[in-house]
Amino acid sequence: MNSNFDIIIVGGGAAGFFTAINIVEKNPKLKVVILERGKEVLSKVRISGGGRCNVTHACFEPNELVKFYPRGEKELRGPFHQFCSGDTIEWFEKHGVELKIEDDGRMFPVSNSSQTIIDCFLKATQKLGITVLTGQSVQSIFKKENHWKVETQSENYLAEKLIMATGSNPKIWEMLQTYGHAIVNPVPSLFTFNIKDFRIKELPGVATQVSVKVKDTKLTSSGPLLITHWGMSGPAILKLSAWGARVLFEKNYQFTIFVNWLNDIDTEDAEQLLKSLKQEHAKKTVSKKSPFEVNNRLWESLVLASNIAPETKWADLSKIQIQNLATQLTNATFQVNGKSTFKEEFVTAGGIDLKEINFKTMESKLHTNLYFAGEIVNIDAITGGFNFQNAWTSGFILANAI
Incomplete structure (x- = not known):
């Protein structure tokens, strides 16, 4: 049996949720599904920043902010001019979450709990009618004439647009290699x-x-x-x-x-x-x-x-x-x-080669209607909220493009 949607998002993490929410807020008619392979969504958000979720960093100047990204410095300059840390603060405030700045520049929810961020995302997806499915491990991806087909172990999904927000997932990288995408091999970063x-x-x-x-x-x-x-x-x-x-x-x-x-x-x-x-x-x-x-x-x-x-x-x-x-x-x-x-925040350098992505839209240069958000691409940062900022920025740009 096939389930039809306008947009499939693979990966129920920070980038996947932020992208989904922004898409449907801008276009409420779109049917969007998030497919997560694990038992629960947003598990990395839960443990990040020692369970407090280091949402972003108080560096508000795009040309300064890019200097915290060993991979992605050049590519993120344009995107950060569209959606930077200040926009992140405003976005979360609009969605009922107030952030605070600590002495070292890291920003956290005032509640000091990552649960606040998780609740904010879950509430927004429910309100907007976004379908969130767990235990959906993607087995294969097919491109048909004008849509994408995603097979999980229990179901087939069809949609016009496919968004990959799977972070550092080697299995997904291999699938994308069969579609001609070059993968920069992952190595540990922090x-x-x-x-x-x-x-x-x-x-x-x-x-x-x-x-x-x-x-x-x-x-x-x-x-x-x-x-x-x-x-x-x-x-x-x-x-x-x-x-x-x-x-x-x-x-x-x-x-x-x-x-x-x-x-x-x-x-x-x-x-x-x-x-x-x-x-x-x-x-x-x-x-x-x-x-x-x-x-x-x-x-x-x-x-x-x-x-x-x-x-x-x-x-x-x-x-x-x-x-x-x-x-x-x-x-x-x-x-x-x-x-x-370093702690549990294991970050890798590696992912989809940045030359194959249009950073004005986050769309693949090789396939129309295939998009990337978050750490699946070869971008990574030092600790301090920068990896999350990349997730928010790429999700926002992608949502705008769609």
């Missing part, structure tokens, strides 16, 4: 670095502003770094992992990083500073107190790593010891050996 090193072994929980480079690459990043039980994490590391997703995958996650614990002070300047501290603090013990904005325990660890004995006074530092310490502070070498997934 991950932390596994590092076993005596300098940081006793320091889990210490956080500090740094800049980091990956040896033999152009990859650099700066921001807060967090020392963990298994190595290093925090925004500075996560940014490197996102921008370096492909390069680090090719290195099999075995590589060397240089950490500058003083962030923007270079080795020469650090040496000069240490020489003047030697005069100033002559009688004090070097390892006791950090003269920089570096945590005291970390400072002590770097002092010991520079072959400076625990009781050494500043006045007694040799030239070599000062050089060693300047290097440990501004250019410390660490071996990375593997990665760990």
Whole structure:
């Protein structure tokens, strides 16, 4: 038996729902169905942001916002001029959900619960008469003359337009490859670095502003770094992992990083500073107190790593010891050996090749009436609400086009 609709949306996540709601709000006559393979819809929304749902980011300038997307920076510029973070806030307010900005720019519902976002979407789909079906795993997709046919394990669906909002789903990518679409192979994007090193072994929980480079690459990043039980994490590391997703995958996650614990002070300047501290603090013990904005325990660890004995006074530092310490502070070498997934927010780099999509409509350049929304395409961002913003923007543009 066949079920007929005007539009089939495959994927009951953030992008699928937002797209459906916007389509029917603009054109109430259209019959729209959302097909979700799981038992429940919006499951990623539920766990995102630690169960609070990091809806978007308080970055309201499209040309600034695109800089948070390792893949998609160029392509999203136009779309963000049509629907940006400010429009997201307004959209949710109109639908009864107020958002708030936190100190780091991330935006959450005032309720602090992702359930608020889920309820908002479910209420809207009910009100608009959008059909939502769970347990519908797509087995195949066919293109007929003027419509698409989607087969699930229990049912066939026909519609004029087909929207794919399945996120990082390899099975769906394979189906689209049979329709000529190129898939950029998925590799992990947001991950932390596994590092076993005596300098940081006793320091889990210490956080500090740094800049980091990956040896033999152009990859650099700066921001807060967090020392963990298994190595290093925090925004500075996560940014490197996102921008370096492909390069680090090719290195099999075995590589060397240089950490500058003083962030923007270079080795020469650090040496000069240490020489003047030697005069100033002559009688004090070097390892006791950090003269920089570096945590005291970390400072002590770097002092010991520079072959400076625990009781050494500043006045007694040799030239070599000062050089060693300047290097440990501004250019410390660490071996990375593997990665760990960052929380439950597993993001991959990969998906439909961006060259095959018209970013004015989100329509496939290879097939009319085939559209893409959200993470199914080769776009990804660092954490902070940016991946959701891509879902809202692509859904909005798509709805407008239809």
